[in-house]
Amino acid sequence: MPEGDTVWRTAHRLHEALAGRTLTHTDFRVPRLATVDLSGRTVLEVIPRGKHLLMRVEGGLTVHSHLGMEGAWRLGGPAPAKRAGGDGSDRADQIRAVLGTAEHTAIGYRLPLLELIRTRAEHGAVGHLGPDLLGPDWDPAEAERRLLVDPERPLAEALLDQRNLAGIGNVYASELCFLARSSPWAPVGSLPAPLPTRLLSTAHRLLEANKDRLARRTTRDPHRDRALYVYGRERRPCRRCGTPITTGGYGPVDRRRTIWYCPHCQPGPAHPPPPHTPAGG
Incomplete structure (x- = not known):
């Protein structure tokens, strides 16, 4: 993808x-x-x-x-x-x-x-795009400011919104939520400091590490079939706790996406809430 x-x-x-x-x-x-x-x-x-x-x-x-x-x-x-x-x-x-x-x-x-x-x-x-994770304009402070503008927005949606930061797709949204040990539907404003800062630092590190690779990797395991933590691994055991990975939907109804997560390692909302409506929208 x-x-x-x-x-x-x-x-x-x-x-x-x-x-x-x-x-x-x-x-x-x-x-x-x-x-x-x-x-x-x-x-x-x-x-x-x-x-x-x-x-x-x-x-x-x-x-x-x-x-x-x-x-x-x-x-x-x-x-x-x-x-x-x-x-x-x-x-x-x-x-x-x-x-x-x-x-x-x-x-x-x-x-x-x-x-x-x-x-x-x-x-x-x-011009509408936020700071580019792999661009010369990468500005983590500005990206964090944009990410938290709507504190009630689900974390996965906020990460995927290219107006906040540019470059994250569904694979990284799934993996980053797992690495943050947060439910994809947790309000982004509920993340305790300094977790948003660390999350953006991790996103930047992962994209930098993968930009020259044909096979994307977010784990430290060298085996190709163990390259990712949760994405595409529905019903397979979590690499941390062994709980089966599950999936859920997020995003607007007309652009619904699937996200992968571990219900044990990622505490918080376990089921998709009603579709998010941006403030003033």
Whole structure:
């Protein structure tokens, strides 16, 4: 599942392959960009911003994409590859963008957001994001301030809200709640000091440690099948106490998510409360 570390790694691979090189062919397979041709323009840089990708090209333009739940950018040779792997991602109907240079071709699959914007207008696309856990703007004090603005908000929701801090997805939300020994539905304002500070420090440490890894790891166990504490481990024993890991739902009704937790190690609300309504919303 793409989270901040995956997006960081994707951006750096794209930057290494494309930056400083001239686009020889482009093919955008979304209606609003169907007639766009960026051939002849030089790719200036590719940078991550939370879970967003910004590909800046000559002429003051930026290709802005978001990987969502299943999106991916893959690199191939100088001509668009007919196959990009054996996981079904090579299907032509899943391709949303093809950008090629004389050396490499970047292919975007299943991108829920793909748009071309003016580079000077990037703030309108990503300016709402909080401090980026893997960015030069990372500011733990500001992230903590934003996290606690709505003290009644469930912890998992507050962590996942990219306006508070950018880069956390459902995997890290599950793992961080476990590491904090807190129910995912506990009001974020109920966390005793200095737990919020420690939680953000842990989030930063984990994303930094995983940004160069293909297999994400939150435990210290070197075995691949023991890389995570709770995420994806429903009905399997908790690594601390042996209690079966269980799941629950959280978030708005129209964007409900599943979270994994240990009911023994994470005391607090055990069942999802009614959907949260932000103050004034």
